[in-house]
Amino acid sequence: MHINFNLSKKIIPWYEINKRDLPWRVSKYSKEHDYYRLLSEFMLQQTQVKTVIPYFKQFIKSVPTLKSLSKTNIKKVMKLWEGLGYYRRAKNLLQTSKILQNQNNGRLPDNHKDLMKLPGIGEYTANALLALVYNKAVLAIDGNVKRVIARIIKRKEDQINFNKFLEINHAKIFNTKKKSTLVEAMMEFGATVCTPQQPRCFNCCLKKNCKSYNLEKKSTNAKKKYHKKQYDILCYINLKKQIALKKNNNLGFLHNNLLPIIKSRNLNFKKNSWSFFKNYKKMISNKKLDINLYYKFSSKIPKDMRWFNLNESKTFVPTFTKNIINEVKTLY
Numbered sequence: 001m002h003i004n005f006n007l008s009k010k011i012i013p014w015y016e017i018n019k020r021d022l023p024w025r026v027s028k029y030s031k032e033h034d035y036y037r038l039l040s041e042f043m044l045q046q047t048q049v050k051t052v053i054p055y056f057k058q059f060i061k062s063v064p065t066l067k068s069l070s071k072t073n074i075k076k077v078m079k080l081w082e083g084l085g086y087y088r089r090a091k092n093l094l095q096t097s098k099i100l101q102n103q104n105n106g107r108l109p110d111n112h113k114d115l116m117k118l119p120g121i122g123e124y125t126a127n128a129l130l131a132l133v134y135n136k137a138v139l140a141i142d143g144n145v146k147r148v149i150a151r152i153i154k155r156k157e158d159q160i161n162f163n164k165f166l167e168i169n170h171a172k173i174f175n176t177k178k179k180s181t182l183v184e185a186m187m188e189f190g191a192t193v194c195t196p197q198q199p200r201c202f203n204c205c206l207k208k209n210c211k212s213y214n215l216e217k218k219s220t221n222a223k224k225k226y227h228k229k230q231y232d233i234l235c236y237i238n239l240k241k242q243i244a245l246k247k248n249n250n251l252g253f254l255h256n257n258l259l260p261i262i263k264s265r266n267l268n269f270k271k272n273s274w275s276f277f278k279n280y281k282k283m284i285s286n287k288k289l290d291i292n293l294y295y296k297f298s299s300k301i302p303k304d305m306r307w308f309n310l311n312e313s314k315t316f317v318p319t320f321t322k323n324i325i326n327e328v329k330t331l332y
Contacts, residue, residue, distance in 0.1 A: 008176035013316040015185030070101035092120025131183040137174040144190025154211035230265035244305040
């Protein structure tokens with residue numbers, strides 16, 4: 001059950017560029033931070049993120065602080081919770097807020113034992129809060145995290161002692177000062193990339209170290225049918241040796257990654273303002289890509305793009321984009 005790579009170094013940069021904009025993700029220096037984390041963790045118990053978001057927004061609008069929650073009557077709390085289900089969570093949340101406000105000056109305990117004494121806080125929620133609030137070296141092991149770990153080491157989830165796994169690989173997993181970010185990155189990764197069905201392996205920042213992916217790749221490479229695709233890639237560059245990248249494109253093979261502008265070859269664009277400089281071929285998944293690279297020196301770029309220095313290391317962009325950047329460097 002050993003892993004041979006620095007997990008945090010790979011997954012935290014991915015998270016910082018790809019994370020969803022969720023209302024409880026506020027700065028750790030914000031006065032609302034701890035309360036938002038406590039409230040969201042209670043709401044997310046047995047409930048999906050997309051369901052929780054509107055309830056969370058309405059709740060903090062009506063009850064903005066832990067102190068105000070501790071003074072709120074149960075009838076109002078239950079009304080705000082109405083439709084979210086598992087109403088015991090709402091009662092436990094209210095009880096916990098009263099205990100924290102009256103006995104702990106409104107602060108969450110910073111240790112596992114005392115957190116577990118609070119109503120509604122079990123093993124998972126205690127670990128999540130210790131990491132998210134106090135930056136402790138613990139992982140909140142939910143279904144998403146279990147799935148990511150199981151696929152990395154190519155084991156069935158019910159065959160893994162996850163506590164033992166964390167103990168064995170502690171140095172490889174928690175080798176970062178951003179331990180709270182690591183916890184969120186693992187959960188986010190399982191929810192959006194390493195999904196239960198049809199995981200997005202070809203967009204995965206861990207695929208080189210994932211035993212499941214590499215074994216599957218070996219078994220399917222021989223019989224894979226390849227499809228030829230032709231694209232034009234348009235690169236905005238400037239005299240500061242920067243390239244403009246955008247986060248989304250309307251193609252399936254690199255969705256939601258930082259890329260230049262990509263157009264299907266059959267969607268003709270006005271080439272008179274762009275300069276062709278190279279034909280570039282690349283294999284991605286079952287696609288043979290035939291790419292024409294174009295560039296334009298410009299100080300202005302579309303609103304959905306950002307400038308990036310060509311000479312900086314970009315661990316958060318896919319290899320595909322890095323290869324394009326290396327080609328663009330030859331223009332200077």
